[in-house]
Amino acid sequence: MKEINITSSFTIFDNLNELPADIQDLMTQAVEIRKKAYAPYSKFKVGAALLLDNGKIILGSNQENAAYPSGLCAERTAIFYAGSTYPEAKILKMAITAASDTNQTTAPIPPCGSCRQSIAEYEIKQDTPIEIYFMGEIGEIYKSSSLKNLLPLMFDKKFL
Numbered sequence: 001m002k003e004i005n006i007t008s009s010f011t012i013f014d015n016l017n018e019l020p021a022d023i024q025d026l027m028t029q030a031v032e033i034r035k036k037a038y039a040p041y042s043k044f045k046v047g048a049a050l051l052l053d054n055g056k057i058i059l060g061s062n063q064e065n066a067a068y069p070s071g072l073c074a075e076r077t078a079i080f081y082a083g084s085t086y087p088e089a090k091i092l093k094m095a096i097t098a099a100s101d102t103n104q105t106t107a108p109i110p111p112c113g114s115c116r117q118s119i120a121e122y123e124i125k126q127d128t129p130i131e132i133y134f135m136g137e138i139g140e141i142y143k144s145s146s147l148k149n150l151l152p153l154m155f156d157k158k159f160l
């Protein structure tokens, strides 16, 4: 028997002002699109902004449905749009923010497992890490330098 240790590390920024200018702009756009989320059931609004290597910024917000599982998270709304509109472009950076209508989210909100799996597909496809920044409504911002850092031991095409 043996044990392995896999470590993940994150950079933590105290607030938006501490972020590099381009990420500040990306996060500001994520905040704006978050406000357009369709989240009548959870009242939990999420916004995602992606920067592509062709300079385009792609935005997405969560879209809920009365048949709950038919809804989609903000991250996948954005990444599937990027994948379908600019299939040749690489996704370089992603900013995520979440805010609840019922209580203020002060902790950084990381992407859910399904979103991590979906983002992983593109990171592997493009063979270039995607920087991921995530925050709540206010407070600290976490930076992960890749999706792999957020999803160790991931399932991917090499197992198929």
Ligand code: THU
Residues within 6 Å of the ligand: 039, 042, 044, 045, 046, 061, 062, 063, 064, 071, 072, 073, 074, 075, 110, 111, 112, 115
């Ligand atoms: N949600 C996201 O948009 N992204 C995540 O990574 C986690 C959850 C959405 C889904 C649902 O509309 C609401 O937040 C509550 O789960």
